[in-house]
Amino acid sequence: MNIYFWGLLISIAVYLLVGNYAGRRVQGIEDYYVAGRNAPTLLIVGTLVASFLSTTAFLGETGFAYDGYAFLMLALTAINTSGYVLGALFFGRFIRRSKSLTVPEFFAKRFDSRAIQVLAGYTTAIGLTAYLLAVTQGASILIADVVGIPYGAALLMVWVGYMGFTLYSGSSGVVLTDTIMFLLFTAVTVIALPYILVEGGGWHASLNALATYEAKPGIIAWHGLTGENAIWSSGGEYSTFDG
Structure with missing residues (x-):
């Protein structure tokens, strides 16, 4: 087992611990779906950037x-x-004012239509499924290549890892773990860029x-x-x- 394998295990353990910490603080449905509506700017920026830089x-x-x-x-x-x-x-401001927990719920309130809510739910599910398929496959390919483990094992590890803390802790866990990833990406970029430029x-x-x-x-x-x-x-x- 090389150093990359242990680094992978440690990172997954950290995310699961953070997810467990966030999940234990969930007190209601608003905490689970919208992080209690009081997530600071850093966490919002962190989760947006980490989701984009997948x-x-x-x-x-x-x-x-x-x-x-x-x-x-x-x-x-x-x-x-x-x-x-x-x-x-x-x-976004209109969703916040509506006090909706999900985008489909917002559309149901906005258009007073159950059919619109169902349609929004389907489009959201399809979009998220396509996104998760892409990032899960990408992460599995990268981990399998770097760590030197079978692709199937990497796929299972990735899926169990993010599903574990996501389902248990909800949005609170997601914004925390995403922000950790965002800070990690930023730190690695700032540290590595000068070395790459010097090498080139x-x-x-x-x-x-x-x-x-x-x-x-x-x-x-x-x-x-x-x-x-x-x-x-x-x-x-x-x-x-x-x-």
């Missing part, structure tokens, strides 16, 4: 950038993150190396990788997402 970002979007579409990835990321701000300003010769040398990277010409150009083997054959198709 394996879809660390594996999927990073791989998409390495495939030759770094500029498009950054543009799409900017569009995605703006949704958090716009949602909070123009939508600095900002200028790193960008120059990417700009002249023969294996993927145009990897940091606005149009990304184009040509016969690319997703888009020209910058015009790239700019209009016409594949």
Whole structure:
């Protein structure tokens, strides 16, 4: 067993302990679903960032950038993150005022319709299922590769880990564990970035190396990788997402 395996076990144990701590403090349905409606800004920011920077970002979007579409990835990321701000300003406040515990409950109150509530419930369940399938598979692939355990074992470990503290502690446990992940991501980035830049010769040398990277010409150009083997054959198709 290598150091990565023990690091994985320790991290899962920490999340389960935090989830257990949060679960023991749940006193009612509002604590379970909306963290008592008094979560501080740090926890809200932490859970949003950690949810956004999941394996879809660390594996999927990073791989998409390495495939030759770094500029498009950054543009799409900017569009995605703006949704958090716009949602909070123009939508979130109405949910808070309604005192609803879930988004489907809000729509039921807003439109006074049971059918709308059911539809919102289905769309929420489908969306969350797709998201969880992606992040669970991504985390399992990453853990299996780094730690050196079978994919099935990693999949079971990931699923049992997050389902355990999520079902027991509800939103209180989720915002706490997500914030721990957010702080960990931030700390690792701040610490690792200078070493990566030094290894690459600095900002200028790193960008120059990417700009002249023969294996993927145009990897940091606005149009990304184009040509016969690319997703888009020209910058015009790239700019209009016409594949």
